[in-house]
Amino acid sequence: MRESSIVVRPQPMGSHTYxxxxxxxxxxxxxxxxxxxxxxxxxxxxxAPQPIAIADYGAATGYNSLLPIGAAIDIIRKRTRTDxxxxxxxxxxxxxxxxxxxxxxxxxxxxxxxxxSATYASVVGRSFYSQILPSDSIALGWSSWAIHWLRRVxxxxxxxxxxxxxxxxxxxxxxxxxxxxxxxxxIAFRGRELAPGGRLLVLTVGLKPDGTSGFEVAFDAIxxxxxxxxxxxxxxxxxxxxxxxxxxxxDEKDFRAPFHPSGRFxxxxxxxxxLFNGEDRFxxxxxxxxxxxxxxxxxxxxxxxxxxxxxxxxxDTDADAGRGRDRRSKRRREFVDQLHDALAAALxxxxxxxxxxxxxxxxxxxxxxx
Numbered sequence: 001m002r003e004s005s006i007v008v009r010p011q012p013m014g015s016h017t018y019x020x021x022x023x024x025x026x027x028x029x030x031x032x033x034x035x036x037x038x039x040x041x042x043x044x045x046x047x048a049p050q051p052i053a054i055a056d057y058g059a060a061t062g063y064n065s066l067l068p069i070g071a072a073i074d075i076i077r078k079r080t081r082t083d084x085x086x087x088x089x090x091x092x093x094x095x096x097x098x099x100x101x102x103x104x105x106x107x108x109x110x111x112x113x114x115x116x117s118a119t120y121a122s123v124v125g126r127s128f129y130s131q132i133l134p135s136d137s138i139a140l141g142w143s144s145w146a147i148h149w150l151r152r153v154x155x156x157x158x159x160x161x162x163x164x165x166x167x168x169x170x171x172x173x174x175x176x177x178x179x180x181x182x183x184x185x186x187i188a189f190r191g192r193e194l195a196p197g198g199r200l201l202v203l204t205v206g207l208k209p210d211g212t213s214g215f216e217v218a219f220d221a222i223x224x225x226x227x228x229x230x231x232x233x234x235x236x237x238x239x240x241x242x243x244x245x246x247x248x249x250x251d252e253k254d255f256r257a258p259f260h261p262s263g264r265f266x267x268x269x270x271x272x273x274x275l276f277n278g279e280d281r282f283x284x285x286x287x288x289x290x291x292x293x294x295x296x297x298x299x300x301x302x303x304x305x306x307x308x309x310x311x312x313x314x315x316d317t318d319a320d321a322g323r324g325r326d327r328r329s330k331r332r333r334e335f336v337d338q339l340h341d342a343l344a345a346a347l348x349x350x351x352x353x354x355x356x357x358x359x360x361x362x363x364x365x366x367x368x369x370x
Contacts, residue, residue, distance in 0.1 A: 028278045028358040029144065032203040033068040035272075035362060036142060040075035043139045044197025044367060051085040051120075052076060055138045055193065057128045057186075058146025059090035061097055062104040068142055070112040073119055076140075083118050091124040091132055098123055127151065129182060131189040138193045141200035141363075147186055148205040148213075150246040154178040157244040161226075161311065162219055164212040164249065179248045184258045184265075187363065191266025197367040199271070205249040206275050206359035213249035214355040218303060218343065225342035235315060235335065242314035245307055251275070255361050264366075271362040278356035286351055296348030300340045308336045 045052060054072065056065045073086055090101060105111050105121050112119055126132040128143075129151050154174035160166045163175040190200050208214055226243070229235045252273050258265045282302075286295040312332040 028203050028276070028356075028360070029064060029068065031274070031276065032144060032201060032360055033071050035274075035360060036068045036140075036201050037071050037075050039199040039201055039362065040072040040140060041079075043076075043199055044195060045076070045080055045084075046139065046195065048081065048084045051087040052080070052140075053133075053138045053195075054086065054088045055133055055141045056088065056090045057141060057143035057190070058149075059092045059096070059101060059123075060146075061100040062090060062108075064144045065090065065142060066104070066108060066110040066112065068144070070110060070115060072140060072142075073112050073116055077116065086116065086119040087122065088112070088119060089122045089124055089133060089138075091126065091128055093127050094125040096125065098125065128189070129185045131192055133193045135192045136195045138190075138200075139195055139198050141190060141194060141198070143200070144203040146204065147183065147202060148247045148249060150175075150178050150182055150248060152178065153244050153246045155244075156242055158241060160219075161222065161243050162213060162215075162245050162247070164207070165216070165219060175248055179250060179254065180257060183250065183254065187258060187268060188266045190363070191268040191365065194268070194363075194365040196267075196365055198365045200268075200363040202359075202361040202363070204359055204361075205247070206357040207249040207251045208355060208357045211251075213247070214357045217347070217352045217354055218299060221343050221346040222303075222339065224346065225339055228342070229335075229338065234338065239314050239316075243311045245310055249357060250359060252359075255359065267365050268363045269366070271364045272360075273362075274360040276358055276360070278358045280354045280356060283351075283353040292348045292351050293344075295351045296344040296346070299347050299354070300344035303343060304336060304340045308339055311339070312336050 054069060056062075056069065059065055069088060076086065090105075092098075092101075101123065105113055113121060124132050128146075154177065155171055157163055157166050157171045157175075158168050163172060166172055194200060205213055226235070226240050230237055230240060252275060255273055256270060259268075259270060263269055282295050282298040285298070286292065312335050315332050315335045
């Protein structure tokens with residue numbers, strides 16, 4: 001598949017920015033931030049004037065990076081002189097919304113740039129499935145809610161939009177192969193980039209004991225809506241069959257696979273793996289205020305920003321051949337609006353807590369022998 005077909009971080013459509021709709025992604029951040037602080041206490045610190053480099057892999061708009069990186073900088077400052085330069089490199093694919101990322105870094109009240117004058121920010125627009133930073137340069141790495149997005153759609157999923165709910169053996173094998181390849185490449189290149197004594201923390205989607213990626217209430221509502229859209233003639237069966245979310249959760253054996261049998265891979269070893277259930281903050285809010293409409297809308301907004309553009313990419317092609325780009329774009333916008341409204345209505349009518357299985361992996365690069 002051509003490089004242009006790579007999908008790593010879905011981007012917003014219309015007025016719903018990724019930051020506005022990604023508030024749920026704070027799920028797991030408290031646990032991950034505490035572990036990131038632990039890593040900052042133990043990393044090897046390079047001698048000045050070499051900067052202490054921190055990498056943010058899959059930064060999106062930076063919303064999920066500010067507090068963890070700021071907390072790590074506070075820890076590092078307690079170990080170093082206040083004028084020892086810290087360089088933070090935020091990375092994502094070229095199509096990422098870097099304008100919003102720059103605004104987040106400059107204007108957000110939680111930006112580490114507002115708190116430490118010797119910390120500097122940079123941005124790299126390349127996929128993290130390749131080497132994107134100099135070898136042996138990164139003291140501390142962070143990645144949250146990013147590596148569950150595969151670099152490409154391995155094949156269409158014929159009976160669902162999310163692979164863990166599919167019963168098609170060919171599709172499940174194709175996704176499993178792609179997920180394994182992507183994880184192997186991600187950590188292989190991080191192994192080159194991390195400096196000896198460095199650490200990398202990865203927060204991503206895990207799997208439930210039954211092997212599914214969670215979020216079943218939302219997926220059930222989306223599949224019901226898509227069936228109704230076909231019945232109403234809004235989209236076609238063929239368009240639905242092309243709708244596949246290039247995302248997958250992983251369990252402990254998936255994370256450990258590249259490290260067998262020696263326990264090391266590209267200089268890295270796994271320091272810890274933690275699988276846990278993330279908090280559904282929208283559900284917690286609903287339990288407090290009993291506002292079902294807000295619950296449904298919050299979830300619909302989140303999924304609109306994180307998933308719906310990927311589904312909308314399947315809308316148009318043959319059905320709109322010859323009608324022009326403006327017409328095709330209008331159909332996609334209408335589809336996203338209608339799916340948002342249908343999902344919000346379904347979750348408002350029957351609020352239910354969402355399962356959010358998460359995984360936290362801490363990787364360490366061995367220090368060089370004296």
